[in-house]
Amino acid sequence: MSKYEELNKAGPEQQNCGLAVDVIYIDTFDTARSLQSIACSSGTSMRSIALGGGELQLKSRIINGSFNRGYCMQIFRSEAIYNCNMNDQIDTVGADSDWIETTGTQHSSFDACKIYCLQTEACKAVHYDSKYCFVYNKITTVQQKADSIYSRKDCVDTQSKWTF
Structure with a gap:
């Protein structure tokens, strides 16, 4: 992962915006599948994606919203059962x-x-x-x-x- 266009700041330049993350899942047969984007325009939200093996590609973009101090994203793997x-x-x-x-x-x-x-x-x-x-x-x-x-x-x- 890297900062967008190698910028020094993690937050957006403009006020009142949101964050969207486009998710592409590449399965074990090397087929790319676009999953529903994760969009956050205010507050917090959570979304789970079940994987059967393969890889995820994530790309963030700015959308309309009410954030005025930047935003962050946490990605974690649920503990294996x-x-x-x-x-x-x-x-x-x-x-x-x-x-x-x-x-x-x-x-x-x-x-x-x-x-x-x-x-x-x-x-x-x-x-x-x-x-x-x-x-x-x-x-x-x-x-x-x-x-x-x-x-x-x-x-x-x-x-x-x-x-x-």
Whole structure:
């Protein structure tokens, strides 16, 4: 982002004006889509834009309004809200060199092992074998092993939006 025409002041030269921001969303297929402009002529307002990936291009312009001391704009990303699920693979384990040592109730069953992973941010996957929960805090390679169950945590950001 840069100041309009590299001016030193952030506020408009004339009195009684407003701010409009034209928003162009470029999706993952490199298609540009113009979204409804964000216009503020007095007071404050807020607008959210949900993104499925891609980029935003913003261009500001002066419009009629009642501001007399300049204006500002805040852009922030809403905190991510993740929805996570465990994906099971029968007769599969991760690499022995990648699991970390843990203690506690996660060893009581495969379901307890998966719940532990869902509730632990650093956990990426688990496998359950011989009444023991093996926890992985990084992506690991998998291999076949009879009577074992491997489960990878997959999370999706359900809050993917920007607020203006």
